Amino acid sequence: MTDERPPATGAQVGVLRLLLTLCGLTALLLASATLVPAPARAAGAPAANRPPAQAAYLADRLRENPVHITDQLPREVPRSMAPDFARLAERTGVPTYVLVLPHQGGSDEDLLGAVHDRLGRDGLFVLLDESGVSQAAAYGVSAPAEAARTTTAFELPYDAGPLRSFGLFVDVVAQGTGRAEARADAAREKYRDGNEPEDMYIGPSDRRNQSFVTGIALTGVPLTILLVAWYVRRARRRFPRAATPRRTAGRTTPSATRRHPAAATRPMWRRLLAPGLALATAAAIALTAPLVFDQTKRGPAPLPTSGDMTARVERVAKGLAQDPVYVDPESPRVLDEAQLTRLHDRIERFGRSEGGGPVYITVVPHLPEDESAGDEELFAAAVRAQLSKAAGFGEANGVYVVADPLDGYIDVFNHGLRLESLRLLFDLPESISYGDDRADEADNHLLGERLDALMTYLDKSPRTEEPTTTGEPARALSPESENSLPPLFATDFWPGLFVGVVAALLLLGLVAGVLGIVAAVLRRRTPPVLRTQALKLAAPSKPSEAYLRRTAGTELSAAADALAETNDAGWQALALAWERFDAAMFLVDGDIEGLSSPGGPRTDPATLLAVIVLARASRNALDGDTNDRCCAVNPLHGPAAGRRHVRVSAQGNRRRMLSLCPLCLDAATAAPHELRERRLTLPGPAGTRVPYDEAEGIPLSALRDGINRLADKVRENAPAE
Structure with a gap:
């Protein structure tokens, strides 16, 4: 019996070929998966989401202590201030983590989030730099972090300092979200109006x-x-x-x-x-x-304490003792693994080259607030000295490269190698020292490429016969002096x-x-009425005792001031003025003020008239007027201008030769009868009036012979000393 099968059709053949092709591709993919191993991955996350080294380092520090203060700012924020920050952080009412670091630039915004992810704990995270609170964020807790940071920025001056800034930040957080946001809006509005806080x-x-x-x-x-x-x-x-x-x-x-x-x-x-x-x-x-x-x-x-001032140098030297390239773990990462591997290879080759030696590269920030006051040369010398103390390093000779991850500058200092130290210090190409436009725009300042170029420059540098060393740097000011x-x-x-x-x-x-x-x-x-013709004309013929007292005080005081302040009078005029003034002072016992004081000692009218005449004559002598005669009709009229026979009595026709002032001299010719009305009389007893030259007391009749004669009479009648 024969088993016959029908022949296959074209459709069946096509399906069979498609199945065979799919089976072959599947077997090929399975074989490839078996032969090619999977890439190594860090535990916990895919490679693309691996946390940066800076955040991991800072998270480890916060895990040890919720307040981490960098050792790179000892002149502004010493590490010994950590307990002060911790006491303030307790007042927020929520778990608070504090980081005090040098200003990180644009990386500040993402740093807190990365640290939180790495730490795996919720709370209020605060980042401070040398000026104050720079960033703050709340993760898993209710706290007005941004409002508190805004208030701190606008209410405090720039020089308030990190501790005072953090204290205000904590106070605002403790007020609650509503009040904190209102306070932040008010501070922002006040600052917008130009009301900036004054420096402290x-x-x-x-x-x-x-x-x-x-x-x-x-x-x-x-x-x-x-x-x-x-x-x-x-x-x-x-x-x-x-x-x-x-x-x-x-x-x-x-x-x-x-x-x-x-x-x-x-x-x-x-x-x-x-x-x-x-x-x-x-x-x-x-x-x-x-x-x-x-x-x-x-x-x-x-x-700062001595430990604060040496902490960073010790940390860097300890790192260099294990690895010739020390990258600051607190700063943004600027060198990747490939660049680090290449640097290690080139450092090793340079050490084996003719005239070469060790190369130590430090990638750390340099700021005015650090232990070296921002002096890179002083920092390199301090690291070398600290490294020399480590076992097996001796004097730690080598090339010390100082690279700043924040500003991107590179400096090179030679200690003990056969290289031209001054050439490395002053003639380093700018493309290596400062970088070009591309380096300025890059976040990592292209430090990896520039350090590689530096190693090429060291390889090609001429060797010297003897080792050379960069000179000893000047010591920085102590923090206390600074x-x-x-x-x-x-x-x-x-x-x-x-x-x-x-x-x-x-x-x-x-x-x-x-x-x-x-x-x-x-x-x-x-006008000075005491020296004008108007006063002489207005001088009363029947003055009261009060008028005489007041005028005597004024005239004697004016004479005293004139004598005290006269510098240009001749000696004869000065002597004459003093003689007349002394006579007037004798009459009042030197009590000038008592003349014009109601409660002063009583002085008779004749004496007061003599004081007036002598005081005026004293001033006239200082002015160069040596006229010894005054008006005989009324001595208050002033100096005489001439002499004339006149009749001054209403009884009889007897005339006398009298000295007259210009006004009385004219009246003697034009209206002689007026002279009798102008004759001076003084108050007498029981309200009577007596002619001045007949009054009792001072012999005023001596005025007929001149003012100097009156002064002599006064001195003659003065009591003996």
Whole structure:
């Protein structure tokens, strides 16, 4: 029996071929999967989502302590401040993690999120730099992080410092979301209106300005008091009415009055008033200036410990002892694994080359706030010294390359290799030292390419016969000296003393000009009535005792000031003026003030008239008028202009030869009868009037023989000393 099958059709053949093809492809894919191993992956996440090394390092630090302070800012934020930040963080009411790092640039925004993911804990994450709070974010907790950060940025000045900034941040967070956001909006609006907060600290230039102002005040103010007081006393005679000196106790002797007539009637306390006030002012300025300008520091940074200042150098040296390339784990990653591998290969080849040696590369930031004050050469020397202490390194000679991951600068320092140290220090190509435009735009500053180019440059560098070393760098200022202000009484304080003297003299000139203008205006509006013909004509023929007393005080005071301030009178005129003034002072016992004081001692009218005549004659002598005669009709009219036979009595026709002033001389010719009405009479007993030359007391009849004769009569009648 034969088994016959029908022949296959074309459709069946096509399906069979398709199945065979699919089976072959499947077998091929399975074989490929079996022969090619899978790529190695880090545990926990695919390679594309692997957390960066910086975030992983910082997460490990926060796992150990929720407050991590970098060792790269000891001059501004020492690591010893960690307990202070921790105490503030407890007040937020939520788990708080604090990172204090150098300013990271654009990477600040993503760093907190990466650290949170790596740490795996919820809470309030705060990032601070050398200025204050830079970023803040809340993960899994309710906290107004952004509102608190905004408030801190707008309410505090730039120099408030990280600790004070974090303290305000914590206070705002503790207020709750609603109040925190309202406060942030208010702070933002206030800042937009131009109300920026004032700086909290001053710098050296501000301290120099304070010292300069203190010096000016210390000499300018007391000297101004002395000079102005002296000038005002001298300027009193410019005014129409001279100030009356105060009363003195006792009698003024001629010798004392001649030395200084004004001083003879001025009490001692008035003479010492201006010097005492100036001395008290100087002492007050010297004592209060340090209280007003009480700043002693340039910033809020506390004094770091010795451990704070050496922590980073020790960390870097420890890393170099294990690997010649040290990449700062706290900074953004700028070198990938391939670049690091190539650097290690090139460093190894350079060490085996002719004249080569070890190369140590540090990729760490350099800032004014670090232990070296931003000096790369000083940092390299400190790392070498620390590395030399490690076992097996000896003097740790080699080429030290300092690369900054934040600004991208590269510096090279040779210690003990046969290379031209100065050439490496000063002649390094700019494309290596600073980079080009591409390096400026790149986040990693193309440090990998530039370090590779540096190794090529080292390979081609000429060798020297003997090892050379870069010179020892200058030591950086200590943090205490750097943060201290100069003393107030130093720097520009001494020039300020000189400027204060000049300012006092200029102010004296201003006061002199103002007083001169005022005196001129007053003289124009109120003529000096004591020396004008108008006064002589207006002089009463029947003056009251009060009028005589007031006029005597004014005339005697004016004569005293004129004698005290006269410098250009001849000796004969000065002697004559003093003789007449001494006689007038004898008549009142030197009590000028008592003449115009209602409660002063009583002086008879004849004596008062003699004082007026003698005082006026004293001033006339200083002005060059040596006329010895005054008007015999009325001595108040002033000096005589001539002599004439006149009849001054209504009884009889007897005439007398009398000295007459110009007005009375004219009246003697035109209207002789008027002279009898003009004749001066003085108050007598029981309200009567007596002719002045017949009054009892002072022999006024001596005026007929002249004013000097009256002065002689006064001295003759004076009691013996």
